[in-house]
Amino acid sequence: xxxxxxxxxxxxxxxxxxxxxxxxxxYEVTSKSLEDAGLTIDDIDNTITVCNDFWDGRTIxxxxxxxxxxxxxxxxxxxxxxxxxxxxxxLMRLLSxxxxxxxxxxxxxISEGIPSVITNAIFDPIYERMLGLDAIxxxxxxxxxxxxxxxxxxxxxxxxxxxxxxNAKANPYAHLAMDITVExxxxxxxxxxxxxxxxxxxxxxxxxxxxxARERTAKRKHGKPIWIKxxxxxADAYHLGDRDLAExxxxxxxxxxxYKMAGIRSPLKQVHVAEVYDAFSYMELMWMEGLGLxxxxxxGAMVDSGLTEMGGALPINPSGGVLSAHAVQVAGLARIAxxxxxxxxxxxxxxxxxxxxxxxxxxxxACGQGHCVFILxx
Amino acid sequence: xxxxxxxxGVGQTxxxxxxxxxxxxxxxxxxxxxxxxxxxxxMADIDAxxxxxxxxxxxxxxxxxxxxxxxxxxxxxxxxxxxxGTTGSAIGHAxxxxxxxxxxxxxxVIGWEQNSESDTTAAISTCFDPITEREYxxxxxxxxxxxxxxxxxxxxxxxxxxxLVSVRDHxxAALYNPYAHLRQTIAVEDxxxxxxxxxxxxxxxxxxxxxGACAxxxxxxxxxxxxxxxxxxxLGVGDCHIxxxxxxxxxxxxxxxxxxxxxxxxxxxxxxxxxxxIDVAELYIPASTxxxxxxxxxxxxxxxxxxxLIRSGVTNMGGKLPINPSGGVLATNPIGAxxxxxxxxxxxxxxxxxxxxxxxxxxxxxxxGFGGCFWSDVTVLSSLPGLD
Numbered sequence: 001x002x003x004x005x006x007x008x009x010x011x012x013x014x015x016x017x018x019x020x021x022x023x024x025x026x027y028e029v030t031s032k033s034l035e036d037a038g039l040t041i042d043d044i045d046n047t048i049t050v051c052n053d054f055w056d057g058r059t060i061x062x063x064x065x066x067x068x069x070x071x072x073x074x075x076x077x078x079x080x081x082x083x084x085x086x087x088x089x090x091l092m093r094l095l096s097x098x099x100x101x102x103x104x105x106x107x108x109x110i111s112e113g114i115p116s117v118i119t120n121a122i123f124d125p126i127y128e129r130m131l132g133l134d135a136i137x138x139x140x141x142x143x144x145x146x147x148x149x150x151x152x153x154x155x156x157x158x159x160x161x162x163x164x165x166x167n168a169k170a171n172p173y174a175h176l177a178m179d180i181t182v183e184x185x186x187x188x189x190x191x192x193x194x195x196x197x198x199x200x201x202x203x204x205x206x207x208x209x210x211x212x213a214r215e216r217t218a219k220r221k222h223g224k225p226i227w228i229k230x231x232x233x234x235a236d237a238y239h240l241g242d243r244d245l246a247e248x249x250x251x252x253x254x255x256x257x258x259y260k261m262a263g264i265r266s267p268l269k270q271v272h273v274a275e276v277y278d279a280f281s282y283m284e285l286m287w288m289e290g291l292g293l294x295x296x297x298x299x300g301a302m303v304d305s306g307l308t309e310m311g312g313a314l315p316i317n318p319s320g321g322v323l324s325a326h327a328v329q330v331a332g333l334a335r336i337a338x339x340x341x342x343x344x345x346x347x348x349x350x351x352x353x354x355x356x357x358x359x360x361x362x363x364x365x366a367c368g369q370g371h372c373v374f375i376l377x378x
Numbered sequence: 379x380x381x382x383x384x385x386x387g388v389g390q391t392x393x394x395x396x397x398x399x400x401x402x403x404x405x406x407x408x409x410x411x412x413x414x415x416x417x418x419x420x421m422a423d424i425d426a427x428x429x430x431x432x433x434x435x436x437x438x439x440x441x442x443x444x445x446x447x448x449x450x451x452x453x454x455x456x457x458x459x460x461x462x463g464t465t466g467s468a469i470g471h472a473x474x475x476x477x478x479x480x481x482x483x484x485x486x487v488i489g490w491e492q493n494s495e496s497d498t499t500a501a502i503s504t505c506f507d508p509i510t511e512r513e514y515x516x517x518x519x520x521x522x523x524x525x526x527x528x529x530x531x532x533x534x535x536x537x538x539x540x541x542l543v544s545v546r547d548h549x550x551a552a553l554y555n556p557y558a559h560l561r562q563t564i565a566v567e568d569x570x571x572x573x574x575x576x577x578x579x580x581x582x583x584x585x586x587x588x589x590g591a592c593a594x595x596x597x598x599x600x601x602x603x604x605x606x607x608x609x610x611x612x613l614g615v616g617d618c619h620i621x622x623x624x625x626x627x628x629x630x631x632x633x634x635x636x637x638x639x640x641x642x643x644x645x646x647x648x649x650x651x652x653x654x655x656i657d658v659a660e661l662y663i664p665a666s667t668x669x670x671x672x673x674x675x676x677x678x679x680x681x682x683x684x685x686x687l688i689r690s691g692v693t694n695m696g697g698k699l700p701i702n703p704s705g706g707v708l709a710t711n712p713i714g715a716x717x718x719x720x721x722x723x724x725x726x727x728x729x730x731x732x733x734x735x736x737x738x739x740x741x742x743x744x745x746x747g748f749g750g751c752f753w754s755d756v757t758v759l760s761s762l763p764g765l766d
Contacts, residue, residue, distance in 0.1 A: 001480065053433035053460070060432070060462035060505040060750055067621040075642070076619040077468050080433075080458045081442060089457070089472065095479035097380035098615075098646070121439035126401075231481075233455045238446050253453060365443030370456065 001261055004094045005218030005225025006376070008037025008211030009337035014175035014325035017111040018205035022056065025107045026065035029209035033103070037211045037222055041070040044211070046099045049078045050086035050106035050329050054118045069105045069209075082277070083208060083333025084362030084372035088231055090212055100217045107207035108327035115203055115328075122366050124239065133240075135279070135366065136200065140192035142245040142367040143282040147194065149246040150297030154194055157281040158185035159303050161198050161323055164278060167310060168320025170349035173334075175204045175325040185281070199281040201326035208333040210340070226340045229357070230264070230375035232257025240367065251290030251361075251371040259292070262375035264357075268293050268314060271375070272355040273342050275335035277363040278321040287361060288316065291373070310352070318342065318350040332362020332372065339376050382763055383477040384602035384609030385729075386484075386595050387417025388722040393559040393590035393710045396494040402436060403448030405591045406490050409715075410450055413486070413593035416731075417605055421450040424595075425482040430459050430469035431491050431714030434501040449488055461619065462505065463518070463749015465489060466592070466717025467662070470747075470757060471615050473596040483601045489715035490591035498587045498713075505751070511623070518664060519584060521752070523576040526667035528631040530578065533682035535670055537578050541569035542688050543669030544582050544708060550695060551705020554735040559588045559710040569666070583666040583708075590712030594722045599763075610725035610743075613765065614649070614758035616642030622751040633668075636675035636746065636754035644677070647758035648765045649742075652677040655765070656758075657740040658727045659693075659701045660720040662748040666708060669701070676744070676756075695737070703727070703735040717747030721757050728761040 010032030012018065012025055020028065026049075034040060047069050051061040058064065062078035069076075079086040083106040090102035119135035146152060162182055168174035185198040212218075218225035234257070236250035237243050255267070264270045276291070278284035285299035293314065294302045302308060308316040317323075319338040322331045339358035341347040356378045364370030389412025391397075391405055400408070406429075414420060427449055429442050438444050442458035445451065461468040466489040473487035499517035506512045529535055545566055551558035564582060572581040602609040616639035622630075640652075649655050659676075663669040670684040678699065679687040687693065693701040702708075704723040707716055724743035726732040732740075741762060747755035 052439070054439045058504045058508070059434045059501055060460075062461060062619075063505055063621065063751055066619055072620045075617045077459060077472065077617065078461045080460045081440070085457050089459070089475070092472075092475040092479035092481060095481065096475050098478070118439060121437060122443070124444070125438065233457065234453060235443060235446055235451050235456045237452055238444055250453065254455075257455075365440045369443045 002095055003215040004091055004212055004228045005215065006210055006212050006340050007218050007222035007225050008033040008039065009340045010036055011173045011208045011334055011337055012206045013173050014204040014206035014327055016203065022064040022107055022109050023068040025207035026105050027068035029207040030069050030103065030105055033209035033211050039221060041073065044070060044074055044101055044103045046074050046093055046102050047071040047076045048086045048090045048102060048104045049076065050083050051078055052080045052329055054121055055108060055110060055113060055328050057113055065105065065107060069103060081364050082362035082372060083330055084336065084374060087210060087333060087336055088233060088372060091228060091231065094212060094214050101211065101213045103209060103211050104333065105209045106330040106333045108330045109205050110203045110328060111205050136195060137192040138240060138366045139280045140195045141240065143194055143280065145245040146282060146286055152285060152297065152300040154186060155182055156300035156303055157199060157285065158182045160278065160281040160284045161185045163309055164317050164321040164323040167318050167350060168324035171319045173325065174320040176202050177320060177324060195280060201279045201322045204325045204327045206325065206327035206330055208330045208337050210333060210337055224344050226343045226376050226378065228374060229377045230258035230262030233372040235370040238369065245367055248286055248290030251287060251368065254371045254373045255291045258373040258375050264375060267291060271314060271357050271359045273318060273339065273352040274314065274316045274359040275319060275338045276316060276361040277332060277335065278317060278323050279326060281323065283368065284316060315352050318352055335360040335362060336374055343376060343378050381478050381480055382599040382611060383474050383596055384611045385725040386597045386602050386605040386609050387413040387419065388726050389413030389416055389593045390557050390719060390722065391590045392557050393588045393712060395559065395586065395588065397492060397589035402490065402492050403445060405492065406445055406448035406488055409591035409593040410486065410488060413595050417595050419605065423484050424450065424454065424486045425484050426455040426476050427451045427486045427488065428457055428459055428469045428472045428476060429488045430465040432460060432462060432465060434504065435496045435498065435713065436492050461750060463713060464717055464747040464753045464755050465714045466719065467721065467747025467755035467757065468617065470594060470718050470721040471617060471755060474612050474615055477596045477598045483598045485596045486593060487596060487718060488591065488593045489718035491712040491714040492589045493587035493713060494589050519576045519579060522665045522667060523579045526578055526671060529671040532631045535685045538566060539670045539685045539688050540583055540666040541566045544569045544666035546694055547702045547706045547708040550703050551709030555704045558705045560586055579665050579667060585664050585707045585711040588710050588712040590710065590715055592715040592718045592722055594718055608729050608761055610728045610759045611763045612757065613760050614643035614647030616640060617755040619750055619753040631671065633672050633675045633752060633754065635752055636672055639754040639756040640676050643756040643758050649758060653699060656699060656742050656744050658703065658737040658743045659699065660704060660724045660745045661701055661706060662717055662720055662746045663707055664748060700737045703732065703737055717755065720745035720747065724759050728759050
């Protein structure tokens with residue numbers, strides 16, 4: 001793969017309610033990412049927005065931010081899915097050789113919507129929707145299935161929540177930064193057994209933008225481009241009953257593709273920091289296994305060992321992850337932005353020392369039906 | 379262009395007003411199977427999938443995930459792209475970029491819609507700004523009507539000119555396209571006598587809403603040459619999604635986004651004299667009025683020359699530049715598929731596989747997409763890998 005570098009990143013502060021409109025949030029991150037890259041909007045020759053009509057509450061939702069992202073000046077398309085998929089579309093445009101610099105913008109204003117209704121619409125309208133399935137109770141089925149098949153415990157899941165909320169204290173963009181204990185998580189209100197309130201990501205308003213460029217332009221325009229080394233995406237079956245919810249086949253396939261492209265044979269040794277899509281505490285454990293960082297069912301023990309904490313061999317979610325800020329559509333793009341800051345050495349108090357290869361991950365659909373994995377490097 | 383990309387297979391459903399015998403996934407599956415058969419491929423040959431529709435027409439969130447049972451996307455890379463009415467052309471372009479990037483060799487692109495499951499105009503109306511525009515905006519018809527009023531007063535075009543476009547497209551669908559939704563032979567008087575839905579647009583000037591799906595397979599040069607002797611090469615793509623506030627934009631008699639997208643696509647393809655270099659066009663004309671007023675934005679005539687072009691008959695079958703041999707959008711409009719059908723039909727023309735719709739000797743074709751708030755996409759295709 002020809003080299004493409006990320007030369008600008010920006011995020012808003014994530015919060016429960018941001019009075020800024022969709023367009024204002026998109027404008028904020030567009031402007032800040034341009035500033036970060038040392039560019040002006042005139043340098044951008046194509047734009048990818050990431051908008052979803054359900055989460056935005058209107059048809060052709062990308063219309064809400066096209067003006068704010070400067071796309072009146074250049075070719076624009078809209079990817080509907082996690083922000084990592086938007087970044088992938090932007091990457092393809094550059095690899096085609098037809099564009100030089102891509103701006104990717106995702107924003108989310110979930111405070112205006114009702115997540116249980118919006119995520120209920122993921123499910124089959126005839127057979128499943130009437131059961132009341134949504135993001136939380138479907139995840140509960142997955143967590144139960146994973147725990148019973150592999151013997152992972154609620155305590156081990158709770159440890160992920162404790163770690164990530166603590167990490168968030170070093171991230172000025174995080175929504176929920178706090179010191180909590182495993183006991184706090186276990187005693188928190190049950191939302192859908194076995195998922196408890198503190199196993200769950202918050203509902204956050206926020207936005208993120210990244211700017212990527214082809215090699216020569218990236219080098220010319222920026223002192224520290226972060227290179228995209230590999231990418232892979234894959235989807236599992238749709239109906240929950242058609243899947244073994246404890247398995248992570250689609251993620252393993254996406255990761256395999258990304259690793260092959262990046263020349264990674266032993267991810268645990270070769271990846272120095274990972275930002276994964278932990279919408280629920282148990283997901284971080286499952287995704288670690290799907291990403292091949294440990295064997296199946298071994299993620300709980302790996303978390304027990306402290307290996308994924310700050311200062312461990314492979315810190316996961318130094319930013320606090322999605323558990324500490326969950327702006328849907330944005331969250332995967334934020335994972336990429338955070339790893340870029342890590343690789344630049346500009347991650348402030350959440351910096352992982354000496355990180356030169358990083359992994360960013362996004363999910364799509366219910367219970368991680370789809371996955372997108374990026375490998376980035378200096 | 380670093381890597382050439384060609385279309386190697388096209389499939390579509392029999393389009394109709396209300397599809398009652400299968401669900402959305404099955405509808406998708408029909409188009410996918412036909413595209414695979416058309417290319418003599420199997421699902422195992424497909425490296426990645428792009429899918430698109432408009433969410434609120436069926437009310438299914440994350441259609442990329444929902445569709446895997448119909449698309450064949452199980453354990454494959456799949457991504458959703460959606461941009462309103464331009465969705466079909468945008469997913470076509472996304473499929474092109476998938477292959478042009480070198481990341482994937484054979485890419486299946488699927489557009490679909492079951493418009494009968496919702497109130498199309500109500501769903502479209504929510505695209506407008508909730509504070510400043512939604513109260514007085516009602517779907518797509520009003521803005522198109524205002525657009526042609528401006529064009530008629532600026533360039534002395536008439537309602538009869540638009541009727542000629544309606545007759546051309548409806549009759550093409552009736553005579554040549556077995557998959558089209560509306561297949562009726564009509565005359566100018568029929569159009570003129572049909573009821574006004576928003577002056578000057580009458581019932582027979584306006585596209586229907588349709589249940590249907592389309593699938594198109596894109597392949598990298600090496601793969602494309604292995605799959606077929608005569609792929610439809612993508613020579614140029616352009617997309618322009620300018621934000622138009624209705625309050626600012628409806629006074630415009632012309633379509634700047636189409637002009638910009640066409641300029642980009644023509645430049646990439648090496649087209650300098652579109653009227654003489656293009657052999658056939660499949661245009662996203664949502665109302666017959668646009669079939670008059672948008673011809674100049676595509677460079678097919680001088681400014682204000684739309685009426686002259688249409689009256690001359692050159693855009694009819696047998697003319698120098700046939701437009702919409704398939705019957706176009708006026709005959710068939712499954713919205714998320716509509717733009718992709720234009721690309722697919724244009725591809726069939728240059729592949730020589732358009733059957734009764736075939737424009738003899740067609741080597742260069744142009745396809746367009748329209749939607750959003752007056753957004754445009756343009757694709758140039760050819761039986762030759764490049765123009766001399």
